[in-house]
Amino acid sequence: MTSSNALPMRADARRNLERILQAAREAFAEGGMDVGVEEIARRAGVGKATFFRRFPTKEALVTALYEDFVDEVLGAIDQALAENADDPLGPLRAFLEHSMRTQAHNKAFFEAVAARYVPPVEMTDRIMDGVERVMEPARAAGLLRPGVERGDVSTATKMLGAAIRPMEGLLLCEAAWPRYLDVVLSGLVGDTPMPGVAADPCAMVREFSASSA
């Protein structure tokens, strides 16, 4: 879709687009979603107008980058499944670990998980399908508490994100991470049925998007 028909972009334009994307990734990782467009353009060595020629709005850039995140998460899920074929709980644990690392090293992703940015519906669908896959071995082995659903795992990533960031901009030292991963994972494993009702992020995003439209 980026370079389909019509004549291809001029060489400098294409190069600048790449630099903008890279600069945005770095800036968002460090400063979170609300780094200014000007800051991103400056890092890319480009004028603000050049930015807005590529992306009609800042939101459009965020969406473009979010697609990368989705791909990365899905890749991590595949890897977690491949590397833990012997341990039923392994993929889920590896996925949650990956989520903690990502949230720790990418402030914008953290905020996305904390849902300050509501992603397009189909991206949430893709992520949640992956979540379903990563928890399946544990469920099949009967390790998960009866009633644990994909929404619970999604919530677990949010809980872990909140756990490793005690204060604005301050990250818990990595030595503390296993502690909270262990707490959450212990809470999902066992025989006691889950109480209450589960919430499904896909349904929520759909509802939210519908109400916004």
Added chain:
Amino acid sequence: MTSSNALPMRADARRNLERILQAAREAFAEGGMDVGVEEIARRAGVGKATFFRRFPTKEALVTALYEDFVDEVLGAIDQALAENADDPLGPLRAFLEHSMRTQAHNKAFFEAVAARYVPPVEMTDRIMDGVERVMEPARAAGLLRPGVERGDVSTATKMLGAAIRPMEGLLLCEAAWPRYLDVVLSGLVGDTPMPGVAADPCAMVREFSASSA
């Protein structure tokens, strides 16, 4: 300190101060920390200048209100202890439930717990002392996993806050709350020693405040 020596405030001034505080409480509850000063003044039926005559800065108002929060939390802890004298886990559970309710119904408090606002050192100390008290019965009864510390309970409140707010401004229906409370509480209860190291919020706030000064 508010009305010590010097001559007392004029009657209208005192009345307006009270209205500002009340309006701020409501506005912060609904809109979070970043409702504008103008909005607060408008709700109080007062000019913006009147606001800044009472509080040198918006931050000063936040601090003043945060003291109320601390008192309320400590009150809830006392109540949780008093009403659950028979159940060793009861006070801790009641405290976490209270924390969920408070975070759900008060957006500003949520953000405070998420540490977008870093409170003064001594307030954190008072809160954490209360946390220590509320977990003591469970610890004494040997219900808590070896190594669980007050920082873990503090983290638990943050995790639960993240769990009940799936997306910006959207609250999970209350039917889902027990589910996540159960997950977290299950993760803190048992025989397995806690892995990793614990983090202490008091130390962190101290460190943070020192680095900011």
Added chain:
DNA sequence: CGACAACCGGACCGCTCGGTCCGCATGAAC
């Protein structure tokens, strides 16, 4: 090489927010 379209970037706009200023109103003391 020449010409043109695509592209560039800095100046600019409109908006919001925290915070200030100043002319006017008013409660309190006599």
Added chain:
DNA sequence: GTTCATGCGGACCGAGCGGTCCGGTTGTCG
């Protein structure tokens, strides 16, 4: 009732944001 310090609020300021405009530049193609 008179006086005046205290308090009042709307107009104002400067900074920073997302987004636009236009005169100059540059890649590309014949």
